[in-house]
Amino acid sequence: MNATADLKLLGIAEVNGQPLACGACGNTFSLEVHKRGPFETGSAWICCLACGAGRESADVTNGLVDAVLAGWCEKREDVLARDTFAAEWRGTYFTGELVPTLDFHQAKVAVEAWHEVAAPEVKRWWRGKQRAAKAKAKAPLRAAKKKAGEATGSVKASALSAAWTMQTGGAGLPGPRAVRGCPVKGCRRGWLTIRTRVHSSTGKKGSVRVRCAVCTRTDDVAGLA
Secondary structure (H helix, E strand, O other), X not given: OOOXXXXXXXXXXXXXXXXXXXXXXXXXXXXXXXXXXXXXOOEEEEEEOOOOOEEEEEEEEXXXXXXXXXXXXXXXXXXXXXXXXXXXXXXXXXXXXXXXXXXXHHHHHHHXXXXXXXXXXXXXXXXXXXXXXXXXXXXHHHHHHHHHHXXXXXXXXXXXXXXXXXXXXXXXXXXXXXXXXXXXXXXXXXXXXXXXXXXXXXXXXXXXXXEOOOHHHOOOOOOOO
């Protein structure tokens, strides 16, 4: 006889409609069934976990235990189903419920079901962590680019202002009365051509056409020469 129980019963099991009970104490709960002997017709051994007694069963045979195990193997693919059984062997009916077990197949099904539910959330969490890490890594580079852009704009503005002052003599706003002619040297109908390297891609001096600040501030722009 195998020391490991072939059937671990949960609750009351019935044989031909009658409760299966311990022959020593009458307990109908916490019973274990062991196959005994090589023959299907051999009587199984009923062990009571309450009093520790054991006896041969006159109704439960090795063939009936095999029938219960065969039916349980067919139902175990359903992870959510309870381990109830109903078996018949040579006119003997055996019904009841087994202690829940978790075998390799059930564990695999449970892991696959959990993966289907949890995988999208895990992927979403991981993408969020990646985006946060990338943003944190790029923050110093963006700040440096912003400062460089501000410095370049300041240099261009200063160079353009110096070129304007050199060519126009620092001409500012005109008087309250509009003038017919523009006092800025080189002004042609409100436009000035300035020689500068700031806007050249080759680094050489080039010509840049800009609006005249004096003409655009007068009231009689249309009449300027």
